Amino acid sequence: MTHFQSEILNPVTGWILLLILSIAWIALGIYWGKKAKDMDGYMLAGRNVGLAFGTATAMATWVTSNTTMLAPQFALQLGIWGMVAYSTAAFGLFLFAPLAKRIKRLMPKGFTSGDFIRLRYGKKVWYIFLIISIFYGFTWLISMGMAGGILMNALSGIPYRLGMTVILSVCMIYTIFGGLYAVIGTDFIQSMIIMIGVVIVGGAVLYSIDLDTVYQDVLKDKPMLLNMLLPASIMAIFNNLLFGIGEVFHSNVWWSRAFAMREGIGKKAYTIAGFMWLPVPIAAGFIALTSSSLGINITSPDMVGPLMAGNILGKVGAIIVFVVLFSSLASSIDSLLAATADLIVEDIFKKIFFPAIQEKQLRNVSVYVIVGLTFLAWLVCMPRIGTLATVLFFAGPMVASTIYPIAMGLYWKNASKEGAFWAMIIGSGAGLIAYFQIGWYTASLISATLSIIVTATFARWKPAEFNWLKLDESRQA
Amino acid sequence: MRQRLKKLLPILAMTCLVILHLNAAELPTPVFTNSLSIRTESGFYQLSWHFPPSVIPQDHWEFELQTSGDSTFAKYETLYQGPDFATFLSGLPNGHYYYRVRTIAEDTQTPGAWSATVTATVKHHSLAFALSLFGIGAIVFALTVGIVKQGNRRMVNTN
Numbered sequence: 020m021t022h023f024q025s026e027i028l029n030p031v032t033g034w035i036l037l038l039i040l041s042i043a044w045i046a047l048g049i050y051w052g053k054k055a056k057d058m059d060g061y062m063l064a065g066r067n068v069g070l071a072f073g074t075a076t077a078m079a080t081w082v083t084s085n086t087t088m089l090a091p092q093f094a095l096q097l098g099i100w101g102m103v104a105y106s107t108a109a110f111g112l113f114l115f116a117p118l119a120k121r122i123k124r125l126m127p128k129g130f131t132s133g134d135f136i137r138l139r140y141g142k143k144v145w146y147i148f149l150i151i152s153i154f155y156g157f158t159w160l161i162s163m164g165m166a167g168g169i170l171m172n173a174l175s176g177i178p179y180r181l182g183m184t185v186i187l188s189v190c191m192i193y194t195i196f197g198g199l200y201a202v203i204g205t206d207f208i209q210s211m212i213i214m215i216g217v218v219i220v221g222g223a224v225l226y227s228i229d230l231d232t233v234y235q236d237v238l239k240d241k242p243m244l245l246n247m248l249l250p251a252s253i254m255a256i257f258n259n260l261l262f263g264i265g266e267v268f269h270s271n272v273w274w275s276r277a278f279a280m281r282e283g284i285g286k287k288a289y290t291i292a293g294f295m296w297l298p299v300p301i302a303a304g305f306i307a308l309t310s311s312s313l314g315i316n317i318t319s320p321d322m323v324g325p326l327m328a329g330n331i332l333g334k335v336g337a338i339i340v341f342v343v344l345f346s347s348l349a350s351s352i353d354s355l356l357a358a359t360a361d362l363i364v365e366d367i368f369k370k371i372f373f374p375a376i377q378e379k380q381l382r383n384v385s386v387y388v389i390v391g392l393t394f395l396a397w398l399v400c401m402p403r404i405g406t407l408a409t410v411l412f413f414a415g416p417m418v419a420s421t422i423y424p425i426a427m428g429l430y431w432k433n434a435s436k437e438g439a440f441w442a443m444i445i446g447s448g449a450g451l452i453a454y455f456q457i458g459w460y461t462a463s464l465i466s467a468t469l470s471i472i473v474t475a476t477f478a479r480w481k482p483a484e485f486n487w488l489k490l491d492e493s494r495q496a
Numbered sequence: 497m498r499q500r501l502k503k504l505l506p507i508l509a510m511t512c513l514v515i516l517h518l519n520a521a522e523l524p525t526p527v528f529t530n531s532l533s534i535r536t537e538s539g540f541y542q543l544s545w546h547f548p549p550s551v552i553p554q555d556h557w558e559f560e561l562q563t564s565g566d567s568t569f570a571k572y573e574t575l576y577q578g579p580d581f582a583t584f585l586s587g588l589p590n591g592h593y594y595y596r597v598r599t600i601a602e603d604t605q606t607p608g609a610w611s612a613t614v615t616a617t618v619k620h621h622s623l624a625f626a627l628s629l630f631g632i633g634a635i636v637f638a639l640t641v642g643i644v645k646q647g648n649r650r651m652v653n654t655n
Contacts, residue, residue: 237587257634467636
């Protein structure tokens with residue numbers, strides 16, 4: 020490891036925690052997975068998920084490494100506005116709430132977000148969308164595999180590669196056994212652990228530090244973090260908000276939950292989950308600002324959250340942080356493995372290559388795809404490339420370009436396939452240029468701006484006249 | 497006895513100096529792995545260093561990282577002293593910052609030679625540019641909320 024960082028727990032404690040959590044998640048996953056008798060059960064938990072489980076899975080999935088580790092990174096890099104910028108990702112859930120209701124109504128028997136794009140805009144847009152969506156899913160998976168390795172290394176000195184391998188393997192095993200039933204079931208427990216853990220850590224941090232000292236130290240060592248006119252952070256606010264909306268609107272992680280929830284549940288579940296999630300990045304991000312006062316050396320910005328919490332709260336605190344972060348990582352990795360595998364199996368394998376495939380064979384293919392995805396993510400995670408932010412935000416412009424083809428496509432009859440196609444191409448291209456030329460904190464903003472202009476312009480000047488009934492394949496059959 | 501001590505004292509002092517010198521000579525000089533010239537518009541960057549491949553790091557070695565506002569280090573501040581091979585800096589205002597690092601023997605506090613100097617230049621994006629993007633972002637967000645709200649209202653009316 021090049022950037023050696025002093026750890027808080029000893030590796031033996033780390034390995035014991037890792038073993039207990041791994042066995043617990045695998046056992047729970049297998050237990051819940053027994054309910055998955057057919058493909059609807061495996062992929063969509065029988066389309067019968069209620070409010071409690073629906074809210075918990077949405078909240079737990081959104082509290083990923085991106086929240087618990089990236090929010091502190093945002094605070095450390097971009098200051099006060101950085102924390103606020105991160106919490107704006109809750110708008111992704113708030114705005115998806117009404118969309119979930121609309122999706123369930125228009126596509127009562129739908130399987131994936133790819134289904135919607137294919138039926139709404141045709142194959143050309145569908146191919147572009149699949150590339151974007153699978154690329155994003157994969158980048159998210161990599162960022163979380165990396166986060167797992169970084170977390171275990173920072174807290175307990177477990178080598179990065181070993182920690183990353185264990186967390187990816189554990190999530191792979193229980194997702195294979197139980198599909199979305201296992202994912203949603205474990206998410207419920209994980210969301211409870213996350214909520215209780217964040218309250219304990221937040222309370223203990225506030226109790227053990229002097230806010231006035233923290234303020235004075237940040238003002239002396241990192242004055243721009245308290246500057247409300249820090250240019251990079253001002254740009255990051257709406258960039259992150261639009262990235263969050265893009266992530267939720269397009270990703271099959273959220274669509275599969277919308278399909279899986281009972282009629283009338285989705286809107287409530289996503290709204291409540293948004294409110295429960297909103298304070299988490301503020302609480303997680305704040306502790307990054309205490310690094311100056313405590314004189315703790317931060318070698319990499321994505322390590323700041325777990326390191327500060329562990330150092331402030333001591334060994335017990337480090338154990339709580341370890342458990343909370345492992346839970347938040349697992350709750351997202353499993354969701355992502357299941358949803359990305361569904362997209363590949365349903366949209367590519369079945370719809371493109373083998374339309375007549377049997378349900379049992381399809382489930383076997385799902386298993387191979389989940390294993391393959393995990394292996395690929397593991398390979399890419401091995402050399403620790405960049406920080407979590409740089410890895411994840413590389414996909415930002417691509418997902419932001421899908422916001423308006425999705426939103427207008429769900430509500431506007433005149434949103435056209437040409438508009439959707441060019442919105443994704445131009446938005447992604449311009450956003451990537453901004454990523455390299457200006458900074459990652461502008462890429463999604465530029466992409467979304469061009470995407471809304473292009474989609475709306477085509478809808479106005481070259482309108483389509485879409486028949487909503489075409490989205491319900493069961494009716495067509 | 498006293499005379500003997502007087503004779504031994506210079507030899508003892510010389511021996512100490514030689515040992516100190518040898519220790520210093522043994523301590524390898526760290527090499528920055530990041531560019532020696534950093535330019536940033538965000539006010540944050542990472543400094544990292546390593547030993548040349550021929551050096552086997554010892555447990556009792558640590559590093560001292562100094563920063564200064566001028567390249568001569570006439571006035572400096574120790575940013576970090578410890579075993580880590582990197583540090584992350586953020587929240588820096590516009591300006592030029594200079595950094596150097598050296599190895600220190602933890603037990604004797606004997607320092608090694610300084611590394612090459614890193615020069616970092618922080619020049620934040622212009623506020624006008626940042627506020628323009630902020631404004632565009634606010635408009636795009638408002639339109640997005642409008643699309644969803646209006647679509648939802650229309651859906652309810654249609655039902």
